[in-house]
Amino acid sequence: MELIALYIVAATLGAMVFFAAGIAPTVFQALPADEAGIFLRRLFPRYYLALILGSGLAGLLWVTSQPIASGVCLLIAFSTLWVRQRLVPRINRLRDAELAGDASAGLGFARLHRLSVAINMIQLLALVVLLVRY
Numbered sequence: 001m002e003l004i005a006l007y008i009v010a011a012t013l014g015a016m017v018f019f020a021a022g023i024a025p026t027v028f029q030a031l032p033a034d035e036a037g038i039f040l041r042r043l044f045p046r047y048y049l050a051l052i053l054g055s056g057l058a059g060l061l062w063v064t065s066q067p068i069a070s071g072v073c074l075l076i077a078f079s080t081l082w083v084r085q086r087l088v089p090r091i092n093r094l095r096d097a098e099l100a101g102d103a104s105a106g107l108g109f110a111r112l113h114r115l116s117v118a119i120n121m122i123q124l125l126a127l128v129v130l131l132v133r134y
Contacts, residue, residue: 005061006134009073012054013127016120019047041092048084051123052077069130076123087116 023043027036059073091112097105 001061002065002134005058005066005069005073006131008054008058008061009127009130009134012051012058013124013131015047015050015054016124016127020120020124037095044088045084048080048088051080052084055080055123055127066134069134072126072130076126079119080123083116083119087112087119091116 024040027039030036031039055073056077059070059077062070062073091109094105094109094112098109
C-alpha cells in the first residue's frame, strides 16, 4: 500500500506541475484572454477534483503505516476541497465584477487569486517533500 500511495503522490504532483507549467501558460498564449478565462474556469474544477482524489487516496493508503504522510495528504485534500468549493467561486465573482467595471473588486480578485496560488504552491512543495522523504 505504501508504494501505491507513493505512486499516487507522484502522479498528483506530476499533474500539478503539468498544469502550472504546461497547460495554463499555453492556454493564455493560444487563446484571447476572455476565452482563456472561460476555458480555465471549466478546467479548474476538474484539476482540483484530481488533486482532491489523488491526495485523499494517498492519505487513506498511508493512514496506518505513515501517519504523518497521511495527515499531509489528507490536509491537502481537505484544503483543496475548500479552495474548490469556497475560494474559487469567490474569486470568480470578484473577477466578473471587475470585468463589469468594479475597480475595488479587482483588488479583491488579485488578493484571493494570490492566496489560491500560494495554497497550491505549498501543496505542491508538500508533495515534493513526501516524494523525497518516502
